[in-house]
Amino acid sequence: MAHIVIDENRCKSCYICLNTCPKGLIKKSQKTSKLGDYLVEFVDPKKECVGCALCAARCPDMAIVEVHK
Amino acid sequence: MQVFKIPESIKKGARFTFCPGCDHGIIVRILAELIDELELKEKTICATSIGCSVFLYDFLNIDCIESPHGRAMAEATGVKRARPDKFVFTYQGDGDFASIGLAESMHGALRGEKVTGICINNTTYGMTGGQMGPTTLLGQKTTTSPMGRFTGTYGYPIKVAEQIALCDGTAFSARVAVDSIAHINQAKKVLKKAFEIQLKGLGYTFVEFLATCPTNWKMTPEEAHDRVKNEMIPEYPLGIFKDITAEDK
């Protein structure tokens, strides 16, 4: 099943992925990083993710560590 | 099916120390993906430089030598002349490549050293906090051009990829950006081309990456990408300025 895995240790809350996912499946999380910035989370209740990996391609910190199709 | 994973040639558990949203991360990842795809890890020696690019060896699981500021091309020359069978590239910022290291960069190109130069152009000195660099655009405000860069005092920005293309020893010179998916894909293809030309031993290959510096531009990462699109690309057009393999056809 298509999904992504986010490494919260690598995420620096730049939010490029929020604008990138064509389905808007990546959202600001309520969880914060060590620096106090809101992290991001993958929310896909309707199973809309197709594993296009655009988010991973644009993530400057390789925080989206896995994409499955 | 897994369609994306961390490249093998990224060090296990490595976390980039670049600022949030900095394009360096994308470029290093592309680089790592190509090292994997072309199976170069075991024959690569990289000359890193001074500035934000200095910690490359913390991220890539390849052999690296740190060069004094501006001297990456000289180190790369030394490595390649000593070990011509190795794959050698430099990874430098615009200040390192085109200001303090311009003589080394140009002469490396003129000698046709069979190495690849990678220059990350973010129009500023990032590591030291956003001073005016050789590629700072006219009108751009930096900490050392607080009124904006105007030609009377500051002169003109250098168009690196075009200049390198003018050198007769250059086999390939191109400028790419990583502000969008399309540009990222294109950038990877272009860098791959450059690497392949080095592997064929045809001459000096060079790729300039337009990159963001959200911290020193005082912008969000996406605003910074908009600046690349709206301000940088019109001044620094993307494209391949020289490709001797294309002329062969």
Add this chain to the structure above:
Amino acid sequence: MDNKVLVKGNFAIAQAALNAGLECYFGYPITPQTEIGEYLSSEMYKRGLGYVCAESELAAINMVLGAASTGAKAMTSSSSCAVSLMQEALSYACSDEVPVVLVNVMRAGPGLGYIYPAQGDYNQAVKGGGNGDYKLIVLAPSTVQECIDYTYKAFYLAHKYRNPTMILADGLLGQMMEPAVFGEYPYPEIDNSSWALTGAKGRDGRAIFSVATAEDKQNQHIYDLFAKFKTIEENETEWEEINTEDADILLVAFGSMTRNIKAAMTELRKQGLKAGMLRPITLSPFPSKRIHELAQKVHNVVVVEMNMGQMVNDVKLAVNGQAKVDLVHRPVGQWLSVEEITAAVNNILEKNYASV
């Protein structure tokens, strides 16, 4: 190889480097050492080895740094004002522990100076002209034969200790012809497989770097470097001494000035003065211990050098008040003659005794 040949100092250094297994030479012309680069340009090409007419001395020394980081025997040569341009890379090479070999055929300074021979770069070579705490190994030949011998040794020491090594010659030696024997490179090859950059085949990537973002790491690195310098000092300090057993007067000089103090010593002995001589061969590490020992036995130490008095400070530190130390010198140009040295020594002695 074993035949005696008449050869110029610069050619001797170049040919010795080839015999030592030189794999790469990078250089930029400057008088009085240009023959080294000229000779090697054709010899390296014939052998299919790396040679680049570098765009500057900055580039040349950094090319050596790059080549030597792969474990290759690499060298550059230059002279005084241009060696100044190389100091940054030498500091890096020392911190990076890369076996750079550099030949400095000294000319006059400061600034552009001129092509007269001089010994004004002693401090730059020995104290380190670059930033931070570091030491080079510095070898000072005094004859063309020694240019050969110590070029061999420079490659050996640089690779054995992974420390940049300088051959500190001067214009006199570079331009002089003398009979000499090349022989074979007498040292064993050093295994560099544990650190050299060769591509990460069957192992993780290696990095050669000097930046340390953690204070404790940087501190430890410098302590480690200086522990290495201590080992070098214990194992490799080299000097030549003659007639020191009964000497009252100890003449000290380095490099080609040694030739004249040897003659001056003989002359002083003829005059009935018990003169001996010592010349440091390794200027770094400096034979301080031996000089201190001799200082207990002699009354006067006379340092003769072609500068305003540079090595004399190291001699004074070594003597540490155990004998009177005087300086006989001229900044640049015509080497102090035997007559000038003997006259100066007599003068010094008269003054000393007068004041007793």
